[in-house]
Amino acid sequence: MHNQGNRLIFTNQVLCSPKTHVSLTDKLWVAFFNISHSSSIGKYLGCSLFQRRPSSALFQNLTAKSLSKLSNWKMKCFYKAGRVVLIQSNLEGLLVHAMQCYKLPGMVADQLDRINRDFFWKNSNADKDMPLVAWDKVCRPKQLGGLGLRKSAVVNTAFLAKLGWKTLTQPENFWVQQMRAKYGSPEHFFVLRSKRSDSWIWKCLLRIRPFIKQGMRWKVGNGTTINFWTDSWCSKDSLVNMLDLEPTSLPEADIKVSAFITPDKQWDTTKLRNYVPNDIVQHIQGIPLPYTNVDDLFCWGYTDSGDFSTKSATWRTHENIGKDQPV
Numbered sequence: 001m002h003n004q005g006n007r008l009i010f011t012n013q014v015l016c017s018p019k020t021h022v023s024l025t026d027k028l029w030v031a032f033f034n035i036s037h038s039s040s041i042g043k044y045l046g047c048s049l050f051q052r053r054p055s056s057a058l059f060q061n062l063t064a065k066s067l068s069k070l071s072n073w074k075m076k077c078f079y080k081a082g083r084v085v086l087i088q089s090n091l092e093g094l095l096v097h098a099m100q101c102y103k104l105p106g107m108v109a110d111q112l113d114r115i116n117r118d119f120f121w122k123n124s125n126a127d128k129d130m131p132l133v134a135w136d137k138v139c140r141p142k143q144l145g146g147l148g149l150r151k152s153a154v155v156n157t158a159f160l161a162k163l164g165w166k167t168l169t170q171p172e173n174f175w176v177q178q179m180r181a182k183y184g185s186p187e188h189f190f191v192l193r194s195k196r197s198d199s200w201i202w203k204c205l206l207r208i209r210p211f212i213k214q215g216m217r218w219k220v221g222n223g224t225t226i227n228f229w230t231d232s233w234c235s236k237d238s239l240v241n242m243l244d245l246e247p248t249s250l251p252e253a254d255i256k257v258s259a260f261i262t263p264d265k266q267w268d269t270t271k272l273r274n275y276v277p278n279d280i281v282q283h284i285q286g287i288p289l290p291y292t293n294v295d296d297l298f299c300w301g302y303t304d305s306g307d308f309s310t311k312s313a314t315w316r317t318h319e320n321i322g323k324d325q326p327v
Helices: 022-033 056-071 080-091 106-121 152-169 174-183 200-207 209-215 278-285 310-317
Strands: 002-004 007-009 216-219 297-300
Touching: 056 106, 080 106, 106 152, 152 174, 152 200, 152 209, 152 310, 200 209, 209 216, 209 310
Parallel strands: none
Antiparallel strands: 002 007, 216 297
16 A cells, blocks of 8 residues: 555555564554454364464463363362362363364463362362372373373373374375375475474474374385384384484484395395494394385384374373383
């Protein structure tokens, strides 16, 4: 829009310097076009829609719903076992759909955990008694001495890992097709760099790639897609972690497993001994190789079936549970 004589001429462009602050551009839209600014563009299926990185204020309705549930219950009438059931079936159930869509801010996740913790320990809102057991110990599987409760941030990460796993394994899914068309094929998922123009959900998926990769277990085919050092293909862990190596000091960090397979489909033991100790070489020799040229396959290593499950991802995300502990 510009002034020409006594007339205002509207054009189809509003030009701003790239260094113009976001708040100023928002004011320009209001001044010129009478379009008000909002951090949210509405809701879909109960979840807020937004364009930029969400703030904690955008998710205050989740904490408000949890608190409203508590106000209808007389906490002093429930034993601890009853409170555990209520937290699992109601407080966590309110948040599942939102957690499956995007990453909640850390402040919101902490507030939700505080609501659960206060409901579990306190007999009233005015009660100031100290908890008898640390919340980290309460939020553990029952077979490890906990009560089976889960932290909000951990559940959120597990659901995001489910979306990431879907991106890698379900090409027929319409949402996956759209994400692949916009951001690239799954072969490059673990090497893509986040861009400023990426959506918030995609940025969240890229941030949890280390956890997804940690849970992947590879079955060797032709070895062309398996990284020799960083992928888990000869054990439950990668060679980098097994040998306690620094990623920056790896010889040929991008080398593939196919480099150690001879043309007649045998392990090249002479070459393997130049890279790893003899006990690792003996272990690798026990891994069978296919006689034909077949692609490498991967599965989820935290379930017996190899299929991804949110339950297994949830417990493995907990920092206070070791990789080798059964859950």
